Amino acid sequence: MTATPVTHDPADVHHDDHDHPPPSHSSSRHPWGIIGIYTFIISEIALFGSFFMAYFIIRVIGAVDYAEWQEAFAQAIPLEIALINTAILLSSSIWIWFAERGFKQGNKRALVFWLSMTILFGSVFLGIQIYEYAELVTHKDIGPSSNAFSSVFFMITGLHGSHVLVGLILLGMLLVRAVKGRYELGTHPPQGFMASVIYWHFVDVVWIVVLTTLYLL
Amino acid sequence: MSTTTTSTAPAARGAGHGTPGPRYVGGLIGFLIGYAVSHLLLRLFQGWGGVDPSYTVVEAAGIGAGLGPIIVGLMGGVPGLVAGLFGRRVILGSNIFAAWLWAVVGFLITTLIVIGVRLAFGMDPISLLPIVTFGSLGAYLGMTIGIGALGPWLRFLAGGDVDLAGDHSQHGAKSWKDYFGFNTDHKVIGIQYIVFNFMAMAIGGMYALFMRAELAQSGMQFMDGSTYNGAFTVHGSVMLFFWIIPIFAGIGNYVIPLMVGAADMAFPRLNGLSFWTLVAAFLTSVAAILVGMYEAGWTAYAPLSTQSEIGLQQLLFALTVQFVGASSIMTAVNFIVTIVGMRAPGMTMWRMPLFVWANLTTSFLVVLGTPFIGGAQLMVLTDLTMNTQFFNPILGGDPLAYQHVFWFYSHPAVYIMMLPGFGIVSDVITTHARKTIFGYKALAISTVAIGFLGFAVWAHHMFTSGMPDWFRVVMMFLTMLIAVPTGVKVLSWTATLWQGRIHMRTPMLFVLGFLFMFTVGGVTGIMLAAVPFTIHVHDSYFVVAHFHYVLFGGSTMTAFAGIYHWYPKITGRMYDERLGKMHFWGLFITQNLVFFPMHWTGVQGMVRRYADHPERFDTINMVMSIGAIVMAAVTLIFFYNMVNSWRRGPKATGNPWNSHTLEWQVSSPPPLFNFYDVPRVLDEPYPFGAAEPVHGVVAEKGKRTADHPILAGSGAGTSQEQQG
Structure with missing residues (x-):
């Protein structure tokens, strides 16, 4: 939809019912859907920001010793699991890049395969996350209500997990459309496709921040 | 459908x-x-x-x-x-x-x-x-x-073959019934918003009257303390969430696409969904009222709001906030994309009307800020439902964390409530003073500057909450700094009036009233920024007076100015000027009657959010209560004027105020898709006093913009010389 040339079909303009808009004009180099998704991502960053803000306030001036919690948490969840999980999620960003390339090259098989791989890796990530939760709750007796830090841990990872879930639903939608052949392959992908891809990359980037603040720092 | x-x-x-x-x-x-x-x-x-x-x-x-x-x-x-x-x-x-x-x-x-x-x-x-x-x-x-x-x-989503962008089956209203259904037309949605917001304002105002009735005399009249808590909470949250914030979304919805020369918003279906999400929020809020009122104040501070005795109501309040926030963010994203991506050819950033500037800045504030109140209330929600410990000090939580996160939204929120009003003031004042706005760029830049500074002053709401001293000083300094861009604005508006030909029509009266009220509110704002003074008057009626001067004398007055200004455009009819003036003078006098004495009672020690007050404040409180009742009666004049003029008022021309921005160049109300061809913008938005004042040209029905005499004569349309 980049700067659609204003086509002047007099028949269009003279239409008396006026039941369709005038030819659209874009004042931006970027398609509207892409501006929209980036704007939306700004607000998503702010949403995560609100939880990180609470986290750091609790950590700096809260009454419970952070080092104590960190030790208990490290014993409960080996860091290796989180790192493997990170690798799984981040690699899915590469797979979706392959899918995008397949789209542009007009290769439907590559598009479908790499989209499926992305969804698979995203689902495995969620599965491991749920395993972590189950491990914490059932074996180590750490739940969302144990203390402020466990609340923060469950909320932030849960918030991120729900974003992964939304991303998976979006990618599943793309997959359905790709399989049904709704896309005109070999061209630049449409806005909806690109918006979902951007969203997925965003979910991955947020995970790096979550990993750094909650697991590493 | x-x-x-x-x-x-x-x-x-x-x-x-x-x-x-x-x-x-x-x-x-x-x-x-x-x-x-x-x-x-x-x-x-x-x-x-x-x-x-x-x-x-x-x-x-x-x-x-x-x-x-x-x-x-x-x-x-x-x-x-x-x-x-x-x-x-x-x-x-x-x-x-x-x-x-x-x-x-x-x-x-x-x-x-x-x-x-x-x-x-x-x-x-x-x-x-x-x-x-x-x-x-x-x-x-x-x-x-x-x-x-x-x-x-x-x-x-199911993989169907749907042309989302080309689907106009739900666009436009054919009869009044369509205003009660889903629509993708920004003009219909704008009217839906505005009517809905006035209904919410009436409800919020009713609760204010309950409070004034209780406070008319010392001692308890007809409420108990808990009911009084509910009354001020409902008054505050309904007025903020369903009146002041969305009324500007409503006016913007109607006016912004017209102003930038677009056929609709960027995402029309999302736009409709925003409105109905706001309705869902309102119904959630009503549900909270019906199962027993929420009572923790509109700020809903933890740990008060996380106490289980009022858990159900507070949960519904938290959900209300989620829905309101979602609605605001969807609208803001839509505004940003519309303004960035859909401006007519020739409309550079410096040729946008100032209302568009204000809306763009506000939308960024919403996108960046609103998630913080969503996050704060999400924590309250999980504290209530999952027993998380965000605000429980015994287990490492911190009640102050709520206040920080909450005010990180809610201070920018006061600019979300105020900046669109500033934009309306700029547009109205230049039109009705028949003079180019003084300092266009200064007004635009100061709007953005207020937006930035708004994020750096949140803790001035928490001066008595326990903070390091150095932090209070920083916050005090930054807060006072906001007076600079605001002062630039007030100066520019006043200078616009200088040597203008001022038409004292109702929108102009409201703007002049706004200038007075807002200056008073701004000055008390500076006073409240000073830490020693705030410690004395914190949570007193002085604060109540301050934010009512800003939110009522400021935001609400500008909203009224905008409604009167664009009333002919929206309805195609002229409002009754005499009733409009009665409305203004009645409102102006009564709001000073109600809110001005609060400064004095506050400094003297009358405490905010108390259902009772000492006997020595009896007389003055009776005066305020009578003022409030008269104010409600005056508002009825406004409603009568709006409804009656819509039905019987004289027909309005396309451009009754002889303005130059694009929305006035089409018929009133505008055609189904606003413009018959993409308009062309040639010059600045307020060319009053120019020899041949033109901001932009639009196509007539069945013609093209390029056929317009101005463009046909001079080729691409070179800009004309202006004088200030």
Whole structure:
């Protein structure tokens, strides 16, 4: 939809019912859907920001010793699991890049395969996350209500997990459309496709921040 | 879709499908079922929530015992009646009755799912708060499907062959009934917003009257403390969430696409969904009022709001905030993309009308800020439902964390409430003073500067909450700094008036009134920024006076100015100038009568949010209460003027104020898709006093913009010389 040339079909303009808009004009180099998704991502960053803000306030001036919690948490969840999980999620960003390339090259098989791989890796990530939760709750007796830090841990990872879930639903939608052949392959992908891809990359980037603040720092 | 359904429904009754007998029986049964179900649900939730079943807001207002449950019963009964009468046509159609029915269905389905999941995990299956949390999400989904907002999207999600951008089947209103359904036309949505917001304002105002009635004398008149808490909480949150913030979204919705020369907003369906999300938020809020009022103040500070005694109401309040926030963010994203991506050729950033500048800045504030109140209330929500410990100091939480996160939104929020008003003032003042705005760039840049600074001053709401001293000093300094860009604005507006030909029409009167009121509010704002002074008057009526001067004398007055200014454009009729002036003078005098004495009582020690006050404040409080009643009466003049002029007022021309911005260059009300061809912008937006003042040209019906005499003569249209 980049700067659609204003086509002047007099028949269009003279239409008396006026039941369709005038030819659209874009004042931006970027398609509207892409501006929209980036704007939306700004607000998503702010949403995560609100939880990180609470986290750091609790950590700096809260009454419970952070080092104590960190030790208990490290014993409960080996860091290796989180790192493997990170690798799984981040690699899915590469797979979706392959899918995008397949789209542009007009290769439907590559598009479908790499989209499926992305969804698979995203689902495995969620599965491991749920395993972590189950491990914490059932074996180590750490739940969302144990203390402020466990609340923060469950909320932030849960918030991120729900974003992964939304991303998976979006990618599943793309997959359905790709399989049904709704896309005109070999061209630049449409806005909806690109918006979902951007969203997925965003979910991955947020995970790096979550990993750094909650697991590493 | 909604058009056909709603408009054919009455016709079907006349056409006589089937015999009338069974249909009326069906209607009766539907009514009884709907009445009984909603009545039972109310009792059930009141019982679960531990609320005294007789305690509902209507009774608290003294209107009469038992009326509340009857209203709730009718809320179920009327849709049941309509569904019984018209059957499939309504249930499967896209209209408010279907929305209501599917909301109930969505609620029940999610409730069953929650109960099932809890059974599967071996938990107590019936738990009120999780059921309400997920149930309201299900109800929201059902409502949006029932209203017809999601149809094409759902088909698209399922892989259907849907042309989302080219679908105009739900665009435009053909009769008044279409205003009660889902629409993608920004003009229809704008009117829906504005009418809805005025209704909310009336409700919020009613609660203010309850408070003034209680405060008229010392001692307790007709409320208990808890009811009073509910009254100020409902007043505050309804006024902020459903009046001041969305009224500018409503005016912007109508005006912004016209101003930038676009046929609609960037995402019309999302735009409609924003409005209906706001309605969902309002209904959630009403539900909270009906099961017993939420009482923790509009700020809903933890740990007060996380106490389980008022858990159900606070949970519904938290959900209200989520819905309001979602609605605001969707609208803001839409505004940003519309303004960035849909400006007419030739409209550079420095040729945008100042209302567009204000809206762009506000939208960025919403996008960046609103998630913080969402996050804060999400923490309250999980504290209530999952027993998380964000604000419990014993287990490492910190109540101050709530205040920090909350005010990180809520201070920018005061600029979300104020900046669009500034934009309206700029547009109105230059038009009615017949003079180019003084300092266009200064006004635009100061708007953005206020937006930036707004994020750096949140802790000035917390000077008495316990903070390091150095932090208070930083916050005090930054807060006072905001007076600089604001002062630039007031100066520019005043300088615009200088040597202008001022037409004292109603919108101009409101703007002049705004200038006075806002300056007073701004000065008390500087006083409140000073830490030693704030420590003395914190949580006193001085603060109440300050923010009513800013929010009533500021925001609300500008909203009225905008409504009067664009009334001819929106309705195609002129309002009654005499009634408009009566409205202004009545409102101006009474608001000073009500709010000015609060400065004095506050400094003298009358405390905010108390249901009672010492006897020595009796006389002055009686004066304020009388002022409030007169103010309500004056507002009735406004409503009468609006409704009556819409029906009988003289027809308005396309450009009654001789303005130059694009929205005035089309007919009143504008054509279905605003413009017959993409307009062309040639020059700055306010070329008053120029020899041949032109901001932009639009095509007439059946013609092209390029055929316009101005463009046809001079080729591409070179800009003309201006004088200031």
